Amino acid sequence: MQGLAKGIIMALAAWATGSAARNINRSEDGAAGVCRRATAGWVDDVQTKLVPKLSKEANVYLPGSSGFDDATTRWSALQAPQVNVVVVPNTAADVVETVKFANKKSVPFLAYNGAHGALTTMGKMDTGIEIYMKQLSSVQISQDGKSVKIGGGTNSKLVTDTLWTANKQAVTGTCECVSYLGPALGGGHGWLQGHHGLIADQFLSMDVVLANGSLVTLNPNSDLWWAMKGAGHNFGIVTSVTIKIFDIQYSNWAIETLTYSGDKVEAVYQAANDHFLTNQPSDVINWSYWLNNPGADANKPVIIFYIIQEGVSAVDPAITKPFHDIGAISIEPSAGTYKDLAGWTGIATDSPPCQKSGLSNPRFPIYLETYNVPAMRQAYDLFAAQANIATDFHNSIFMFEGYSNQGVKAIDPKTTAFAFRGDNYLAAPLISYTPADSALDQKAANLGLQLRNILLQASGRQELHAYVNYAYGAETPQQWYGSEQWRQDKLKALKQKYDPKGMFSFYAPIA
Missing domain, CATH: 3.30.465.10 (Uridine Diphospho-n-acetylenolpyruvylglucosamine Reductase; domain 3)
Incomplete structure (x- = not known):
């Protein structure tokens, strides 16, 4: 699939069956390259067996078409799934027909939305059908x-x-x-x-x-x-x-963005514990990043600390004063609406972290009850040594998310498969780099795992709590979904009932 000639010109082949016209987008010579030839039988059957059953607005893309490239490009290039055919459904019935076709042909399938999942488990899909959900938008x-x-x-x-x-x-x-x-x-x-x-x-x-x-x-x-x-x-x-x-309830929101040098790690996260751990209001959020900003520090990552508040035009000074007293490099207040939050925190649609630029982006999440301040120093020193501006990992970010949790903790944890309602902070190093070879992949994994392990050991827990949406892929089902035996038994029983053949097995599989 990756070996197709760069200069292939896309040609459009359209079929009409009954009153519906359906499109397959393919390369000029009508072939789909090496991938198609390796599985020629079922790929050929897509045109004759699947396309006639799809709605006229559905699309099918083969390798060599621009639609295929757009639909299969992922946010993280590390161990990305490989597919032979992309089906873009326009109705729920199109999804039904595609899954039935895949089952009949014993072909794996995987649904794509934004393609931001970065788990290495998805790399186990080395052939099959992508179901690209983009047109089911409403x-x-x-x-x-x-x-x-x-x-x-x-x-x-x-x-x-x-x-x-x-x-x-x-x-x-x-x-x-x-x-x-x-x-x-x-x-x-x-x-x-x-x-x-x-x-x-x-x-x-x-x-x-x-x-x-x-x-x-x-x-x-x-x-x-x-x-x-x-x-x-x-x-x-x-x-x-x-x-x-x-x-x-409130259309106005405010934020203060505080930038600190790395020598402030202890002071910043002690203040976070002191002022947010047990009494964080439901309308206040704190986030922070460790990242390289040569304009603020040419040698080491800085700490970007956000304090966000709902329903105000400026964050309450009683909340910000302890963080001002630490001594920031800069303090930037902003006011706006809920719709500004993503832009303020660097995760808007046009922000760098949202771009699919061919980088590998593994993450290594861990939930925490509290920040262990000495461990934060140890983790920062390792991150600064191996992910500073002069290294292969200079685009990396260490993320710390401190949401208000009253609404989360108010719900009985036994009522959902999400298991970690008792935790207060979500931390995750994101080791971002240009792909090169397996040695660099392993080096990145080692760094991410070391950083996470520092925090895990300091937490006093034996069991890792890992947010499945940020997961690396090497974690266990117990670490994704909770280690209680009843949870694991319930998940496995439901899996056996609804997916006994393991068709949904590429994203953080239960077993």
Whole structure:
């Protein structure tokens, strides 16, 4: 698939069956290169057996077409899945037909949304069909204004923007460029979780294509409902979901962005513990990054610390004063609306972390109850030594997310597959680099794992709590979904019932 000639010109071949016209986009000579020849039988059958069953607005892309390249490019190049055919469904029925075709041909399949998942487990897919959900994008607010139905391929920013114009909002992921459902199926953190809980906690019903190709509607009375709220990637392709929405209570938000030199690590994270750990208001969020900013420090990463507050035009000085007293390189206050949060924190659609620029981007997440200050110093020193501006990993970021948790902790942890409601902070080194060879991949993995292990050892825990949506891929199911035996037994029983052949096995598999 990667060996196709650079200069291939795309030609369009269209078929009409009955009243529907369907497109396959392919290379000039009608071939799909080495990948197609290796599996010629089922790829040829896509045209004759699958295309006639798809809606006229559906598309099929083969290697060599620009559509194929656009649809298969991922945010992280490390151990990305490899596919032979891309199907772009326009209806839930298109997803059904594609899954049924794949099952009949014994071909693996994988649903793509924003393609930001970076787990190395997805590299186990070395052939098969990508189901690219981009055209299943819609946001339909109910007549009573209490819920919204969201298409399975809808981007988070579209959800936020559409609801905002109707004076509504919902818990979505923080990053604008990701899909709504990708984070949600793993639990999903968001700016509003202090009020309402995780993204998955907002689910009211969903339409799901199961492993056998059947389309079902799930609700809280379904036995699979529990699993979809934290381990949903393992059980089906969600073609639409209906969620709770809320009136906008405050349209104004404010932030202070404080930049510190690395010698302030102890002071910054001791202050975070002192002022946010036990009494963080539901309308206040703290985030921080360690990253290289030569304009602030030419040699070592700096600490970027964000204090965000809802319903104000300036962050409360009582909250910011302890952080001012530490002595920052710079302090930048800003005021705006909820829609400015992603831009302020560097995760808007046009921000560098949202670009698919061919980098490898493994992450190594860990949930924490508190910041162990000596361990933070140890981790910073290692990060500064191996990810400074002069190294291969100079684009790396160490992320620390300190959301309000009242809404998350208010929900019984036994009611969802998401297991880590008791934790307060989410930390994750993101080791970003230009791909080169397996030695560099291993070096990056070693750094990420070392950084995480420093924090784990200092936590006093034996078991790692890892956010599945940020996971590296080498973690265990217990580390993704909770180590309690009843959790593992329940997940495995549901997996055996709904996906006994393991068709959904590429994203943080249960077993």
